[in-house]
Structures are given as C-alpha cells and as structure tokens.
Amino acid sequence: MSAEVKLFSSAASGMTLDWLSASIEKKPVVLNDCRELVLVPGGISEKIRMLAHYHFNVAAVDRDAARAVPQKKNATLPVFYAQIHHSFSPVEFAVQPKPFTKARLALTAQLNDVYSDDFEPFKEEEIFEGVPCAVKDSRDGKWYRARLVSGRPGVHNDVFVVFVDWGDERCVSGSNIRPLRKEFGRLPPLALICRMRGIMLDDLFTKKVEEFQKLIASINGLVRVELTSTAEPYLVNLYHPTIAGWNLGTSFYPRPMNEQQIAKEERIARQGKEPDPDDENYNKYDVCYSDDDEDEPVVRRLPAHLLRFERLPKPIAQPGEELRIAHVENARLIYVHTADHLAWLTRSEKEMAERWESMDRFPDRALIADNACALKTTDGAVVRAMIVKGTSQSVTVRAVDHGWKVVIKREQCRNYLRALPREFGPHLMVWLLRLPDSCDNHPHVGETAILRELLPRGQKIAFELARRSHGPPFKASLFVGDDKRNVLDLMEERKKELRVVHPCKEIVKYSQRQVELLRATNGADDYDEELFCPPAFAKGRALYCNHST
Secondary structure, eight states: OOOEEEEOOSSOSOEEEETTSSOOOOOOOOOOSOOOOOOOTTOHHHHHHHHHHHHHHHHHHTHHHHTSOTTOSSOSSOEEEEEEEEEEETTEEEEEEGGGHHHHHHHHHHHHHHOOTTSOOOOGGGOOTTOEEEEEOTTTOOEEEEEEEESOOSTTOEEEEEOTTTOOEEEEEGGGEEEOOGGGSSSOOSOEEEEETTOOGGGOOHHHHHHHHHHHHHTTTEEEEEEOOSSSSEEEEEEOSSSTTOBTTTTTSOOOOOHHHHHHHHHHHHTTOOOOTTSTTOOSEEEEEOSSOTTSEEEEEOOSEEEEOOOOOOOOOOTTOOEEEEEEEETTEEEEEOHHHHHHHHHHHHHHHHHGGGSOBOOGGGOOTTOEEEEEOTTSOEEEEEEEEEOSSEEEEEETTTOOEEEEEGGGHHHHEEOOBGGGOSSOOOEEEEOTTTTSSOOOHHHHHHHHHHSOTTOEEEEEEOSSOOSSSEEEEEEETTTTEEHHHHHHHHHHHHTOOOSOOOOOOOOHHHHHHHHHHHOOTTOOOOOSOOHHHHHOOOEEEOOOO
16 A cells, blocks of 8 residues: 655645655755644644644633532533543642543653653753753653753753643653653643632641542542633533532532621731632732722722731642751751742742842831741842841841741841732742650750751651641651651761760759850850741731832
8 A cells, every 4th residue: 555645835735745656856845934833634633732722712712601609510511531640639630631642652652762861961052941851750761741840950960840741740860851852842731730610728638638639549530521711720620430410529619608707708808818819710900899889899909019928838748759858947847848849939039039129129117027028148049038026236037938047137128128029929838847756845956956967958858747736837757868767766876976965854953154054065145046836837817018118
C-alpha cells in the first residue's frame, strides 16, 4: 500500500507525492509570512482542542447556570469523564479528560524514544521561569513533559517543575532536565489544574483532606467533571462516575450560615475584610450601601494594602513529603517550608523586588505590633514582614514567611519598609512546628545551638505530626538523613559530646552572683529568646487598609 501526503504552500493548493516513486525533485524551501496553526483533520490534536473549546465555550456562555449552588446533586452543564492523577485536597487537584489518555501514552512513548541522559542540556540563555522542558522522573526512569517553576538546572542544583500532563509539582534534580523539542510542544497540557467550586481553604483540615484522598482512591480516580469557569485553577463540580445524583463534594461543602453568622460576615466586610479572591465573582470593587439611602448602592474601591495576616494553618502534607528548614528559634519554634511554599515565595518575592521603588511608603504611625509590611534586606531581597515591637529608638521586624527577625533604627525605617500591596496576602507560606516535650522545660541556649547545628537553613527533613497536636506551633517528630534519624536522638548524642546538661535537676540557692555567672556562660546580654508562638500567628485575621503617607 502506498502512503501519500499532501503538501500545502501559499502558491499551490496541493500536490500529491507517492513515497514509492523512484525519485523526487528537491526544491528549495521558500518561507512565507503565514504563521497560522494547521490542524490535521481527524488528528488527535484537533480532537483535544475541539473538546476543550466546547466545554470552555459552554462554561463561558452559560456562566449564570454554572454559578448555581454547587451543592446540587446533578450537573446543569455538560459533563465529561476524567481521570484524577494528582489529588491533594478538594482545592488542589488535577484532572485529565479520558479522551486525552491515548494521546498521553503515545506522547510518553515518543518522548522516551528520543530522550536519554546523553541529550544536550539547556544553554544558559535558554533558562527562565516557565520554560517548557523534558524531565526524567527518578521514580520510574521515564521522561515526561514539564514546565520549570523555579531554580537553575545543573548537576548540583534541585529545581521545581510541574508535570503539565499530570498536574503535580515536585522538586527534581537539575541534572534530569532537558530542553523540550518543538514537536513535543504542539499538544496543549493534558492536565487541568482544578478546585471544587464552593469549597474554601479555611474550611479544610487534615481529616477532610484524608477523606478526599480516600474517596478519590475508592473510585480509582475516575470522575465526571462539570466545568464552570474558563481560567486556571478551573472551578469544577465532581460527580460519581456511575451513580447518578452523587456529588463528590457533599461532605466538604461548608454548612449554610444562619442569620447571626451572615450578620457577622457583613460587619467584617464593612470593616475592610478581604473578599475571597478564589471566588469567580471576586472583583477589585466592593459594593456597600450609604447611610442616607439604603437602597442606593455605592461603589467604593477596596483597600489597597494588607494590614494583618491570616493565622497559620495546620500542616497538611502528603505521605513521605519532605520539608525544608526555614529558621530555628528554639525547640518550641521551628519554621519549615514545603515545596509549594518555596515555589510561591520565589515568584512573589521576585515580583516584590521588581516593584519595590513603586511601592507606597510605610507610615510611621503604622509601626504597631502585628501590622504587615514589606521588608528589604541588606542583600537586596524583599520579603513579607510583620512589626514585632517598637521603641523610640528602634523597631523589631519579623520576616513572616521565614521566621527570622531584624532590628531597624527608627530613622531608617523609611529606607527598609514599604506598605504591602494586598495582592501579596494574606496567607502565610510557612509552617510552625515544635519538638515533642519541648514545653516541659525552658529552652536552653546550649541546646538551641545544637538544634541549629543539626537543622541549618535549607536542611531537608521528614516529619510526623502528633495525633493530638493543638497549635500553632504544632507538635511533630522530625527526621533527617537517608536513614531518617530522629532529631531528638541526635540532640541527646550531641549534648553528651559537648557535656551540655539540660534539663538541670539540681536545686541551687538563689544569688545574684550565680545568675550573672549563668548569663555569662549561656549567652550574650542581647540574646533574644521567644518562648511562645506570636499571637498574630495563632489568632490573626486578615485585614486591609489604605496607608497614606
């Protein structure tokens, strides 16, 4: 059987060539200005784009129907079957439409036929955030399409990538990154990053997340999806693949508010409470009512700056997920980052540094404890911060996403502080942990020094959250190294080596001389030690304002 292919150009509509012909006259290729995408009729690329276009068009045209109460038992818009490969929580998962499965398998097979460890790596000028790439997964040794989130590929570097055909984001070795050839970039990403409509992050806790993961596993990840928005992350409603009338989000939706709760929410909104930016109805303008005429709506611009951060969330991690140490204050206050935290901080802190000169000045009257601000460090980095305390001479500021503190002279605050724009808040990108039994004794400066030696900044750790952990800080056991050694065991060994006796059980008669000797032995006079979680981390509520200088 002879295979035929049609060649199209701007001059001729077509010419048929027989691959079995004896000879073919070669003609020079003439480039033209046409850059339109040509889809092969009936090809997999056309099918994928037509399916996506259909559901996106329905979600855009029938938006009023899509915004109906999400707790409904049956869909009001067309649904499609999909496979959930990455399911972390009801507000963070990825679906892949079933018609895309064959395309993904074929694409993966083609990638692994072409790529190997000998494939040419990235050139320095080709590396930037968001660049498409091919990544070798260390778990199965296969190559997949991905997008670089942060980091610089290299033999000794780890980078964060998102697997665009699966939806999960992971930290991989920089030596396993290669440029993506253009023929593998013609298909759009085959995974859609989604979240359930009507479910808020503040309504979730560890038990709910575990229930969601078990629910998806019980149906082997197969669901019916109702697409209700056209922007990522896509707002969707999930339904059981075979049982009609079963909305999979039923057990995760918040309870309806009573009249008292509704009145409370309205009072908070009038005080400048942040509306939910994840809601599709979110707008940069807020509508309130004047006191003179309650029927006349008055459109007012929402406050431009963040005044207070939200409280710290409870740690929710996938089994086996590794964390990285951000800062160790002592055994009671250990700040850690997840891969998601680091990816968000890399992007946002880079943007804040670029916008530093255009940010509004932080007024002196706002130098009050727990107020949010942007802080520029001595090395030029810009981080989100919070005022800890202030005196007539200096102000103590904490980098809320990293845990460390700095003291700034009051007259220099105008050089190092800025009003924090509202788009950089309000949720904190850090977890706060404590070691078991750390509250039984007062932290010792020698013990803290050992702990900081074992857990330097950036150290990879594994953790196990205690079953009954109320916080923050949340009680957890920490493990380091490939053999997962418990940090408490390592501390005991190190204390024996250094002859640090803590806790001391001896009863010593009080004298001022003994206190002075103890201080000289344990640390300098300016040693600043926190014993309790900052109140804003435990009970904070997001508030917004307009800072005017």
